[in-house]
Amino acid sequence: MASKIFVRPISIAFNAFRNYSSSSKLVDVSINDKTGIATVTMQRPPVNSLNYELLIELNGAFQDLGSKKIKGAILTSSLKTIFSAGLDILEMYKPKPERANAFWTSLQDTWITIFNTPYPTVAAINGHSPAGGCLLSLACEYRVMVNNYTIGLNETKLGIVAPFWFVASMKNTISNRESELALTSGRLYKTDEAFKVGLVDETAENKEDALAKAEKFFSRFDAVNPIARFLTKQELRGKIVKVGRKTFIYKIFRKFQICMMTRI
Numbered sequence: 677m678a679s680k681i682f683v684r685p686i687s688i689a690f691n692a693f694r695n696y697s698s699s700s701k702l703v704d705v706s707i708n709d710k711t712g713i714a715t716v717t718m719q720r721p722p723v724n725s726l727n728y729e730l731l732i733e734l735n736g737a738f739q740d741l742g743s744k745k746i747k748g749a750i751l752t753s754s755l756k757t758i759f760s761a762g763l764d765i766l767e768m769y770k771p772k773p774e775r776a777n778a779f780w781t782s783l784q785d786t787w788i789t790i791f792n793t794p795y796p797t798v799a800a801i802n803g804h805s806p807a808g809g810c811l812l813s814l815a816c817e818y819r820v821m822v823n824n825y826t827i828g829l830n831e832t833k834l835g836i837v838a839p840f841w842f843v844a845s846m847k848n849t850i851s852n853r854e855s856e857l858a859l860t861s862g863r864l865y866k867t868d869e870a871f872k873v874g875l876v877d878e879t880a881e882n883k884e885d886a887l888a889k890a891e892k893f894f895s896r897f898d899a900v901n902p903i904a905r906f907l908t909k910q911e912l913r914g915k916i917v918k919v920g921r922k923t924f925i926y927k928i929f930r931k932f933q934i935c936m937m938t939r940i
């Protein structure tokens with residue numbers, strides 16, 4: 677694991693990004709050759725619910741960007757009013773155990789990839805972003821959200837328990853106290869409320885405004901050594917990933933979830 681972590685930022689320095697664009701069915705990736713900023717767009721109508729296939733494509737997109745010399749990546753949605761509706765409910769309804777296992781693994785891998793990117797990341801949240809949608813945005817380093825939508829970890833309202841790495845992601849962004857209040861009540865914040873507690877860093881009038889603000893975020897690092905930046909990010913985020921990825925508790929929790937899901 678350590679070798680992967682240390683090799684990546686060095687390798688990106690030797691790769692060009694110019695004229696890169698790739699579009700699969702569920703995720704579009706484009707890199708602006710003037711700014712060096714990548715935009716990863718989820719495009720799974722009607723609500724960008726996160727199924728196995730979308731997660732695999734998202735994970736692949738963010739991993740691939742690690743081998744390109746980009747300034748940063750923006751995660752957004754092609755849909756007019758939805759960033760992501762969170763996990764696809766159909767993945768959790770009477771799944772086959774193998775599919776359930778692959779699904780949960782793809783969710784966690786995608787979270788780890790985005791949480792850990794060597795390059796800076798921003799979520800341009802251009803629509804509602806409950807539960808797993810909120811998790812994706814929390815994996816990014818900065819969040820800009822368009823006004824009048826909702827965001828939060830609302831799992832308890834659905835009668836389900838947010839995995840502890842969802843909780844850890846929230847606590848990495850807002851205070852422990854606010855996380856407790858939010859998660860236990862399953863609170864969905866409106867954009868301005870989310871801004872007040874720091875769940876989002878900036879608000880925006882519309883998607884274009886959100887993208888412009890997201891792009892501006894990356895200029896903070898113009899005079900910062902990218903390797904020093906990445907190692908510092910790892911110092912801050914590494915423990916959370918370790919807990920999420922490796923612990924015995926996680927394995928038990930996943931077995932428990934899959935067991936629950938296959939019995940519903």
Ligand SMILES: CC/C=C\C/C=C\CCCC/C=C/C(=O)SCCNC(=O)CCNC(=O)[C@H](O)C(C)(C)COP(=O)(O)OP(=O)(O)OC[C@H]1O[C@@H](n2cnc3c(N)ncnc32)[C@H](O)[C@@H]1OP(=O)(O)O
Nearest residue numbers: 722723725761762763764765768804806807808836837933
């Ligand atoms: C059951 C699990 C049991 C055990 C597992 C144990 C633990 C696991 C915990 C894991 C943590 C969970 C994380 C999650 O992400 S769970 C998903 C949470 N998501 C939500 O609560 C969002 C629900 N959706 C909405 O609030 C609205 O749909 C939304 C996103 C605001 C959009 O509203 P609107 O524009 O009015 O659109 P519609 O509501 O009409 O929806 C259009 C269409 O999309 C379908 N849909 C919506 N959300 C989902 C979804 N998450 N998965 C799949 N499909 C979804 C909706 O049914 C409509 O479909 P239709 O065919 O009727 O057009």
